[in-house]
Amino acid sequence: MQTLQVSLDARSYPIHIGRPEANEFGHMLRDAVPKCSKIIIVHDESVARFAARNAMVIAPDSRSIHLVSVASGETSKSVEQLDRLWKTMLSLKADRQSVLVAIGGGVIGDLVGFVASTWNRGVRFVQVPTTLLAMVDSSVGGKTGINLPEAKNVIGAFWQPSLVWVDTASLDSLPDREYRSGLAEVVKYGVILDEAFFRSLEDRASDILGRDDFAVTEIVKRSCELKAQVVAADERETTGLRAILNYGHTFGHAIETLAEYGTYLHGEAISIGMTMAGMLALSLGRWTASDLERQTELLARFGLPTRIAPAIASRFSHAAMMDAMLLDKKTSHGRLHLILPSRIGHVETVVDAPLELIEDAIDACLG
Amino acid sequence: MQTLQVSLDARSYPIHIGRPEANEFGHMLRDAVPKCSKIIIVHDESVARFAARNAMVIAPDSRSIHLVSVASGETSKSVEQLDRLWKTMLSLKADRQSVLVAIGGGVIGDLVGFVASTWNRGVRFVQVPTTLLAMVDSSVGGKTGINLPEAKNVIGAFWQPSLVWVDTASLDSLPDREYRSGLAEVVKYGVILDEAFFRSLEDRASDILGRDDFAVTEIVKRSCELKAQVVAADERETTGLRAILNYGHTFGHAIETLAEYGTYLHGEAISIGMTMAGMLALSLGRWTASDLERQTELLARFGLPTRIAPAIASRFSHAAMMDAMLLDKKTSHGRLHLILPSRIGHVETVVDAPLELIEDAIDACLG
Incomplete structure (x- = not known):
């Protein structure tokens, strides 16, 4: 097990990464949330067995622990699901000393974190991310929330967990495409912040693809460390520093929108978005062709797309892409703020x- | 105009109290929320005219300002109303730089503050309390939230306003019974924290009852100052210091429940609750009969009840009162924590x- 401390004054918390011994999770959880009256585990339905196993580890007597299942998928980040969980909390007589444990991917973390931030004006919560994307992305940052039908993540709060528990064993059952999708964010951290880390990803690509336990632990740890540095400098996204995490995301979110959500996994869209951003940086004379090539090659080696599939290329007109990009929350007063290497x-x-260089960069990744 | 600063590190804010000059509110609002993109005023339907007048003062061109009306009464602190306001925010294209202004009593402040805390993970908000109770109670403390049908205030967040604007002119139309109800909390601050303030309430009772502008400004200011000291020492209610604000409230909440919500206004129930707490303190030998008498006399002078009305006394059996008091959120592990003078x-x-002394104190205020 490796441990990393996320430093945020009174809201600091540890991330434990690796394969735990039998009762390790239970012990660490009780350390992280003293005087806990009741534990409510909310898990993605797809990891019900993993959640039940953890419940037994945490509380062998099962009196003070409850399991709540939530349907997989982005649609669970809804007002209806939020209301259902609030009512569940009430029926379980959850109080200020109760602790929520979120077991699942980013959707579960965002939803359960938001319930924690709003129950009795804030109770403690523990995140147990079970996808690579959630491990390297939502483990750090404190962003929680839900969607309205027409707008993603417009409702939410900054709420830090008391503990993040990354059990790499939970990746064993993760579909390959989802695992690879998570690698896009890992590559992103290398490009935006750490050349040595990027080189280690190149050097150890096959171990990483083979989900070698040691390699996975290392990339999760380093990704979380890098994100934690950025978040510590701009916890509530007020200074603009945190915007660098958005590399590839303004293009990527537009791609997700135009391709229709679900066509591309988040990391796949980000992979294409990073390529577009790289192309733009190149044409602006800000980046070298060889650096762009290294990025493209590593993404491709991880089985990630770097171009829009020909079958849907017709949806990506200049006008449609620009409109979608300007709708992205990271724009300010109608002006695109792009993160470029x-x-x-x-x-x-x-x-x-x-504009014409942005359009050229989009075209270069079409079909 | 009098100004008071609530000191909470980066979350500090001013409270302005008095009758403003023509454009004063607009200027102060723009000072308190720089770079504001859009103003959304959410007001109680009962103060629609006052809200519209303020809207004109803030933004004479009316392009960047919107008025949203909410039905009066505790039932507006619901998930349905919250969802409706979230959807309104979306339809108004509210962004991170938008500012919410809550004009009304405690219900509106709690509801709108919670919307502010959750929109885009937190936007700024301004409170314009229009009842005496809201001026002296919810202006300070940062508690926001809504109810579930079976439980009050179980959903919410701590979220501080950027500015509180107390326009004493808004009291002109407040019904007398509501004004007197607010005075119960004012008396409370004297009993728990400030003998000199208590004495000034005795000395100036007729000016206060007559809503003399100078007297009202003074009692609002001193009440907010006293509450601000307590909140600054225990912002998130974690150290227990804030519990002293609960004087009279454990009895009072139980009275509200058993009498059925609506029979007594909040301050009326608190007035009886303070009398019960005073009786208990007396029988425990913690307080003198003359101090209790001063409290009872001042409450009575302000037209507040200090006994349960005979017509409903039969609902207040020992068992019913104890059950209701033990359900109060301020109890801990089934043990009553009472604040006594x-x-x-x-x-x-x-x-x-x-237990028998608590029951005697209840009986002493029955019928």
């Missing part, structure tokens, strides 16, 4: 890049 | 007061 390990914010 | 200006927490 200047070398591997370093990015900068570029405002008002020339 | 030791002299005017000072209270202490008493755990496990003898």
Whole structure:
């Protein structure tokens, strides 16, 4: 097991990563949430067995622990599901000392974290991410929330967990495509912040693809460390520093929208988005062709797309892409703020890049 | 105009109290929320005219300002109303720089504050309390939230306003019974924290009852100052210090429940609750009969009840009162924590007061 501390003053918390011994989770949980009156585990239906196993580890007597299942998929981040969980909390007589445990991917973490932030004006919660994407992305940052039918993540709160428990064994049953999708965010951390980490991803690509336990633990740990540095400097996204985490995401979110949600997994869209951003940086003379090539090659080696599939290319007109990008929450007063690399390990914010160069970068990744 | 600063580190904010000059509110609002993109005023339907007048003062061109009306009464603190306001925010294209303004009593402040805390993971909000109770109670403390049908305030967040604007002119149309109800909390601050303030309430009772502008400004200011001291020492209700604000409330909440919500206004129930707490303190030998008499006389002078009305006394059996009191959120592990005075200006927490003395204190205020 490896441990990493996320430093946020009174809201600091540890992330434990690896394959735990028999009762390790139970012990660490009780350490992280003293005076806990009751534990309510909310899990994705797809990891019911893993959740039940953990429940037994945490509370062998099962009196003070409850399991609540939530349907898989983004549609569970809804007002209806939120209301259902609030009512469940009431029926379980959850109080201020109760602790929520979220077991699942990003959807479960966002939803359960938001319930925790709003129950009795805030109770403690523990995150147990079971997808690679959730391990390297939503483990750090404190963003919680739900969607309205027409707008993602417009409702939510910043609420930090008391503990994040990454049991790499939970990846054993993760479908390959989902695992690879998570790797896109891992590559992102290398490009935006850490050239040495990027090189280690190149060097150890086959171990990583083979889900070698040691390799997985290392990439999760380093990704969380890098994200934690950024978040510590801008916890509530007020200074703009946190925006660098958005590399590839303004293009990526537009791709998710135009391809229709579900066509691409999040990491796949981000992979294409990073390629578009890289192309734009190249044409602006901010980046070298060889750096862009390294990025493209690594993404491809991880089985990630770097171009839009020809079958749906017709949906990606310049106008449609620009509209979708301008709707992205990261724009400000109608001006695109794009994160572009200047070398591997370093990015900068570029405002008002020339429209025709943005369009060229999109075209270069079409079909 | 008098100004008071509530000190909570980065979350500090001013409270302005008095009758403003023509454009004063607009100027102060723009100072308190720089870079505001859009203003959404949510007001109680009963103060629609006052809200519309303020809207004109804030934004004479009316392009960037919107008025949303909410039905009066506790039932508006519901999941349905919350969902409706979230959808309104979306339809108004509210973004991170938008500002919510709550105009109304405690219900509106709690509801709108909670919407502010959850929209885009937190936007700024301004409180314009229009009842005396809201001015002296919910102006300070940062408690926001809604009810579930079976449980009050179980959903919510701590979220501080950017500015509180107390326009004493808004009291002109407040019904007398509601005004008097607010005075119960004012008396409470004197009993728990400030003997000199209590004495000034005795001395100036007729000015206060006559809603003399100067007297009202003074009692609102001093009440907010006293509450702000307590909240600054225990912002999130974690150290127990904040519990002293609960004087009279454990009895009072039980009275509200048993009498059926609506029979007594909040302050009326608290007035009886303070009398019960005072009786108990007396029988425990913690307080003097003359201090209790001063409290009872001042409450009575303000037209507040200090006994349960005979017509409903039969609902207040010992068992029913104890059950309702033990359900109060301020109890811990089934043990009553009562705030009892030791002299005017000072209270202490008493755990496990003898049951028969509690029952005697209840009986002493019956019929």
